[in-house]
Structures are given as C-alpha cells and as structure tokens.
Amino acid sequence: MKVISIVNNKGGVGKTTSSQNIAAALYRFAKQKVLLIDLDSQASLTKCFGIMDSFNKKNCGNFILGDTPFQDVVVSVAGVDVLPSSPLLNSMEDSMKSAAVFPFNLKIALEKIKDQYDYVIIDCPPTLSSLTRIALISCNYYYVPLQAEYLSYEGLRNFLFYTNELRQISPNTTLGGVFATRYNPNIKKKLSNDLVEATRKQLGDMFMKTYIRDNISLSEAQARGTDIFDYAPDSNGAVDYYSLTKEILNKQ
Amino acid sequence: MKVISIVNNKGGVGKTTSSQNIAAALYRFAKQKVLLIDLDSQASLTKCFGIMDSFNKKNCGNFILGDTPFQDVVVSVAGVDVLPSSPLLNSMEDSMKSAAVFPFNLKIALEKIKDQYDYVIIDCPPTLSSLTRIALISCNYYYVPLQAEYLSYEGLRNFLFYTNELRQISPNTTLGGVFATRYNPNIKKKLSNDLVEATRKQLGDMFMKTYIRDNISLSEAQARGTDIFDYAPDSNGAVDYYSLTKEILNKQ
Numbered sequence: 106m107k108v109i110s111i112v113n114n115k116g117g118v119g120k121t122t123s124s125q126n127i128a129a130a131l132y133r134f135a136k137q138k139v140l141l142i143d144l145d146s147q148a149s150l151t152k153c154f155g156i157m158d159s160f161n162k163k164n165c166g167n168f169i170l171g172d173t174p175f176q177d178v179v180v181s182v183a184g185v186d187v188l189p190s191s192p193l194l195n196s197m198e199d200s201m202k203s204a205a206v207f208p209f210n211l212k213i214a215l216e217k218i219k220d221q222y223d224y225v226i227i228d229c230p231p232t233l234s235s236l237t238r239i240a241l242i243s244c245n246y247y248y249v250p251l252q253a254e255y256l257s258y259e260g261l262r263n264f265l266f267y268t269n270e271l272r273q274i275s276p277n278t279t280l281g282g283v284f285a286t287r288y289n290p291n292i293k294k295k296l297s298n299d300l301v302e303a304t305r306k307q308l309g310d311m312f313m314k315t316y317i318r319d320n321i322s323l324s325e326a327q328a329r330g331t332d333i334f335d336y337a338p339d340s341n342g343a344v345d346y347y348s349l350t351k352e353i354l355n356k357q
Numbered sequence: 358m359k360v361i362s363i364v365n366n367k368g369g370v371g372k373t374t375s376s377q378n379i380a381a382a383l384y385r386f387a388k389q390k391v392l393l394i395d396l397d398s399q400a401s402l403t404k405c406f407g408i409m410d411s412f413n414k415k416n417c418g419n420f421i422l423g424d425t426p427f428q429d430v431v432v433s434v435a436g437v438d439v440l441p442s443s444p445l446l447n448s449m450e451d452s453m454k455s456a457a458v459f460p461f462n463l464k465i466a467l468e469k470i471k472d473q474y475d476y477v478i479i480d481c482p483p484t485l486s487s488l489t490r491i492a493l494i495s496c497n498y499y500y501v502p503l504q505a506e507y508l509s510y511e512g513l514r515n516f517l518f519y520t521n522e523l524r525q526i527s528p529n530t531t532l533g534g535v536f537a538t539r540y541n542p543n544i545k546k547k548l549s550n551d552l553v554e555a556t557r558k559q560l561g562d563m564f565m566k567t568y569i570r571d572n573i574s575l576s577e578a579q580a581r582g583t584d585i586f587d588y589a590p591d592s593n594g595a596v597d598y599y600s601l602t603k604e605i606l607n608k609q
C-alpha cells in the first residue's frame with residue numbers, strides 16, 4: 106500500500122481538487138483500490154463526493170483516535186472509499202496531539218488496513234498544523250500543488266524547508282514532486298511563466314512535467330458531487346489529471 | 358480606532374489581497390492612519406509590502422505576547438504601518454493559548470496603541486485556529502471574502518455559524534459583510550452567478566453590493582511588493598477595491 110499526501114500550507118492552490126481527481130484516475134484507469142482521507146475540517150473533499158459533512162457522523166478523526174472501527178467511518182462512493190471529515194475534526198486535533206503516539210497516529214492506524222488498498226490519498230488543510238504533520242509522517246510521498254502566482258511561489262521555499270526537516274523523524278517521507286495548477290502557458294501571463302520557469306530551474310526533476318490548466322469544469326464537477334472524468338471526460342481538466350496521475354505512477 | 362478582521366477558513370479566496378488593498382485605499386483616499394496586522398505564519402501580507410519575513414526579525418506575535426515594544430516590531434511602508442509575520446508565528450501560537458488572557462490577547466494589546474491609528478486591518482490564516490479566534494475577538498467588524506465557487510460557498514454556512522457563536526463571549530464582534538472576489542458576472546459562468554445570487558438571497562444586506570472582478574494586476578502588484586493603486590491605478594482591481602472600501606466606510 107502506498108500513501109500519498111497532497112499538501113501545501115498556501116490556501117486555495119488545488120489540494121482538494123488534485124486529491125479528488127488523482128484518486129478517481131487511479132481507480133478508473135489504473136484499476137487501483139483507493140482510500141481517500143479528508144484531513145481538513147472544512148470537509149471540502151467530503152463535499153466533492155457529495156457526502157454531506159455533519160456533526161453527528163463519524164469522521165476520519167474517529168479512526169485515527171481509534172474510538173470507532175474503520176468500517177463504521179468509511180464511505181464508499183463512485184468506486185473509491187472515503188474517510189470523511191466534519192467540523193468536529195478541529196476539536197479532535199488536541200486529543201491527537203496528546204496521544205502517546207503523536208505524531209505517528211495515522212501511520213499506526215493505517216497499519217490495520219494495509220492489505221485492503223493499493224493507494225491512500227490524503228487531502229491536507231492549508232496550514233502547518235498537527236494534522237498536516239500527521240499526514241506527512243504517515244505518507245511515503247507528498248506532492249505539492251503550486252499555483253503559478255507570486256504568493257504561492259514565495260511560500261514554497263519555507264514549506265519545502267519545513268517538510269525536509271521533518272525527514273529527521275520520518276526518513277520514509279519523500280517529496281514526490283511539485284506541480285503547477287491553474288496554469289496556462291498559452292495565455293501570455295508573463296508573471297506566471299516566469300514563476301514556473303524559476304521553479305523548474307530550482308527544483309529540476311522535482312518539478313513535474315504535467316501542469317493543470319485552468320478549467321471551469323473542475324469546479325462544476327465538484328458542485329455536482331463527482332469527479333472530472335465522470336462529469337466532463339474530454340475536458341482539459343480530465344486530460345491534465347489523467348497525465349498527472351500517469352506521471353505519478355511512473356515515478357513510484 | 359476601528360478594528361477590522363478579514364477572515365474565511367477557506368483558503369485562497371482573497372483575504373490577503375483584500376487586507377492589503379482596503380488598507381491602501383483607506384490611507385490613499387480617506388487619509389486614515391492604518392495599521393495592518395499579518396496574523397498568518399505564511400506571511401503573505403508581509404511579502405505583499407515587500408517586507409522580507411525572516412526568522413530573526415520580530416513579528417506581530419512578539420507584540421501580542423508583550424515581550425517586545427510596539428515600536429520595535431512595526432514597519433512603516435507606503436503610508437501604512439505593518440506588524441509583520443514570520444514562520445515563527447506558528448510556534449508562538451501555543452504561548453498565546455496558554456496566556457492568562459487568551460483569547461483576549463490581541464484585544465488587550467491593541468488598547469496600548471488605540472490613539473495612534475484610525476483603522477487596524479487584520480489578515481487571518483485560512484483556519485479556525487486560535488489566531489483567527491484572537492483576531493475575531495479583537496475586532497469590531499469582520500468581513501468575509503467569498504470566491505464565487507462551490508467549495509467556498511459551501512463552507513460559508515459553517516463559518517458564519519462559528520463566528521456567530523463567538524459573539525457569546527465577544528458581543529462587540531459584528532459581521533460587517535460578505536463580498537464576492539474573483540467574480541465577473543459578464544463572463545457567463547452559470548455556476549458562479551447562481552452561487553452569488555443564492556448568497557445574496559440568504560444574506561440580504563450582509564452581502565456587499567461591490568464585488569471584486571478577476572484581475573491579474575492584483576497579483577502582479579504583489580509580486581512588486583506594492584498595492585494596486587500604486588501599480589495599476591486605472592485597473593479593474595483598483596476600481597473595485599476603491600468602491601469596496603467606500604462601501605465599508607459607509608457601513609461603519
């Protein structure tokens with residue numbers, strides 16, 4: 106079982122959109138058994154699959170804390186399994202931090218289900234909070250979506266510095282790659298092209314060849330509670346996430 | 358002195374861009390003395406003013422904790438004063454939470470400087486963390502930027518529920534309004550128009566008449582470390598933030 110975290114402390118760069126569509130591509134095209142974990146109390150990923158988050162339902166925090174069996178938390182939808190989030194996840198963070206095994210809580214919890222899935226994809230919140238650390242420590246690879254804009258680019262250096270430090274306590278946690286989102290080299294936005302080129306030079310191979318173009322169908326699909334391959338299979342969004350997933354599979 | 362927080366736990370909706378340009382408009386057009394506080398450890402707002410965040414400089418956390426005098430933290434730039442952020446702010450959050458006065462830390466700290474400014478604008482991180490609570494409790498009004506997209510719209514209900522609960526311990530904290538960002542009603546994106554209409558119906562007067570159109574000059578200005586009025590005074594971004602600031606001033 107391979108565990109992948111989609112992570113970036115900058116907000117709104119496409120973490121949830123990438124988690125959703127990479128997982129869908131792994132299932133639809135590579136026939137992989139996939140578990141998605143929504144570690145963000147905003148529950149965006151949960152909503153993208155049409156699962157209503159609510160205070161009285163169990164969430165991924167219950168599985169991580171071990172107070173509820175996996176089967177009573179997981180939801181199967183459109184061929185993938187989802188450990189949903191809810192606003193209550195926020196208040197569970199303190200109990201995770203005070204557990205004896207922190208920050209290895211999720212890594213240990215995932216041991217219990219390692220024979221059931223080929224891939225686990227973890228959508229992270231836009232912070233360097235304990236939930237993001239728990240996700241980074243539990244994964245083999247982390248991928249960083251980068252919006253081709255100044256603020257997202259500026260924050261990348263500190264973020265990669267932080268994740269690299271983390272390897273001292275979790276040597277298995279490896280940067281899978283950084284990829285551009287909402288980027289369209291053909292629209293002559295000089296700033297975006299300059300930022301992407303600068304990142305490519307700095308990161309070399311760690312900067313993925315595939316980029317995700319701006320495509321309204323991606324958010325339209327989410328409003329309908331489904332993935333891009335189901336909603337608009339011929340769109341730029343579908344083509345780009347298909348080739349990004351292929352590039353991820355080739356790197357493994 | 359009026360204190361305004363720009364908040365939304367959804368990431369990437371324009372909190373930093375709005376904080377920067379509302380503050381700049383208050384100074385340039387309404388001749389107000391403005392203090393900006395960057396409560397996000399990503400330090401986006403700090404970078405928007407060309408201030409390099411670094412580990413060895415004092416940040417707004419030092420002022421809130423009271424270990425450094427205000428004058429030794431504040432930076433004056435382009436007519437406004439900024440209490441900058443740095444990656445260290447993240448680690449100061451725990452000391453703020455354990456202070457006797459939590460979560461009134463900032464409210465109390467601002468008492469010391471209340472004769473020096475007309476407005477304080479606080480840029481918040483994309484979470485419901487303690488830093489966001491500290492900001493909400495210290496402000497008179499909070500304004501919520503809303504991207505005209507499904508995930509941002511979906512999260513609004515829970516967010517406003519949370520901020521409304523907070524009024525039980527801070528009755529002065531009032532919703533100033535919600536405003537649409539990166540919205541362009543003329544581009545026939547049916548989903549965006551539907552979401553904006555739905556929000557307008559739900560919120561009535563609380564949904565601001567001014568919306569901010571998508572405008573690349575806003576991020577280009579940030580890459581140059583300045584505000585939109587200095588970089589592109591005739592752009593849509595400048596026109597929209599001017600009228601939004603006017604609408605905010607009329608509401609006070």
Ligand SMILES: Nc1ncnc2c1ncn2[C@@H]1O[C@H](COP(=O)(O)OP(=O)(O)OP(=O)(O)O)[C@@H](O)[C@H]1O
Pocket residue numbers: 115116117118119120121122123145149229230231286287288317318319320321323324325327366367368369483506507508509
């Ligand atoms: N390539 C794209 N083209 C068009 N819209 C996109 C694209 N990627 C993401 N979006 C939209 O942009 C918004 C932000 O994306 P998303 O929510 O996935 O980012 P995030 O990094 O998960 O945000 P947060 O920091 O709040 O968790 C969403 O409304 C999403 O539908």
Ligand SMILES: Nc1ncnc2c1ncn2[C@@H]1O[C@H](COP(=O)(O)OP(=O)(O)OP(=O)(O)O)[C@@H](O)[C@H]1O
Pocket residue numbers: 114115116117231254255256257367368369370371372373374375397401481482483538539540569570571572573575576577579
């Ligand atoms: N109206 C707009 N038109 C075009 N670009 C915009 C607009 N508003 C914001 N942006 C850009 O979108 C990105 C996200 O905006 P911003 O960083 O201000 O959001 P935020 O809510 O502060 O994000 P975070 O959740 O990470 O704090 C930035 O690169 C910014 O330059």
Ligand SMILES: [Mg+2]
Pocket residue numbers: 120121122145149150228229230
């Ligand atoms: Mg997300």
Ligand SMILES: [Mg+2]
Pocket residue numbers: 372373374397401402480481482
């Ligand atoms: Mg911001």
